[in-house]
Amino acid sequence: MNIELLQLAGRDGDTAYNLGRTLEAIANCSADTDLLVFPETHLMGFVGGEQLANVAEPLDGPTLQAVQRAVRQRGVSVVIGLVESAAGVYHNTSVLITPDGIALQYRKTHLWPSERSDITPGDRLVTTLWKGVRVGLLICYDIELPETARALAQLGAELIIVTNGNMDPYGPVHRTAIMARAQENQLFTVMVNRVGQGDDGLVFAGGSAVITPLGQVLYEAGREEARHKVSLDFAQIRAARSDYHYLNDRRLWLQGEVAEHPDGRRELLIG
Template structure:
């Protein structure tokens, strides 16, 4: 399985610019790419309070529809973040788009302090079967709380995808966190961050990374824009759980109703 990490510099509140760069990356991906992963809120950037109502879109809005068309044309899947408008309620959302349509969407459950009052938190974790592997999505600050990744592990996740918008001086925090989340859930983890400057002088830390189920770094980016393909050896999932299986051996389980859907989706509702 080949996953392309697309570490870009975005423009906050400038959907036209961000969408153009997203579509360009999809159009120029390698022929054997299975999935492209972009940063947190890739399509709108981090819109401020004055911009959010103007730029946020529903999941069937024009920007995500354009991404879906590009995914179909290239026969590739795409994980992309956006500011979601659901009937006037705003969410920091990331969506896994396959050539067939939306495979999985996730609303950030752990909001960074600056997001509180702008976005509402999501109320569930979810996984879906995609290309024969069970995947789940987290967003940025989520990975600093081990229960978020554990919820995906409890739902059977084998690949944890993280759209990230981490800024200085917190880059080392997410480097440590993404390695720990992969190792403790014995799953692959792929995290893609922004670079460059944003609103209010924020400087994004880059450091996009791919981690194997043993917690080992497969790839780590620097602080500049880059595109890098990692190949996942799915046999490592079984190897990591051969001698011991953290999910089977644990004695504490996360609370919340677990829902199994006929299409293979699994959800853990936050109580």
């Protein structure tokens, strides 16, 4: 599987600009690319308060519709973040969009302190079967809590994709976390972060990375904008689990109702 990481500097509240860069990246991807991954809330940037009502969109809104058209035209898939408006509340959401439509929707379950007054957390951890691989999504702060990745692994995930908006001075925290989540679950992790400075003065830390099932760094970006393609060999998961298998050997299971769907989605409801 060939994945392109798009470590970009976005503009908070400027959906037109962010969408333009997204469509350009999709149009210019390599011919053999399967998936492009963008940062957390890339389409809208980080917004809050009164600005939310003017910027947030539903999943069938014009911005994601434009991304879906580009994906169908190019014949690739993307994971991208947005600020979602749904039933009168707002979610920090990432979606996996394929040429057939939205294959997976994940609402951030563990909110950073500054989000909690505006954003409603999701109630489930989600995976889907895509191109023969079970994929799970997480967002930024989620990866600092080991139970999130473990829950996805318990659902059978082989690849966890993290859309990230991590800022200084916490870059080293996410570098450690993404490596730990890969090693302790013996699966691939892909994290794509934002760079540059936000409207509120935050400086985003970059450091997008791909980690193997042995916890080894396959690729790591710096602090500037970057576009990089990696190829994942999922035989490495079998190799990592050949002598010992953490998921099989553990004696504690995470609790929660598992929901199976005919389209390949598998979810753990956490309330």
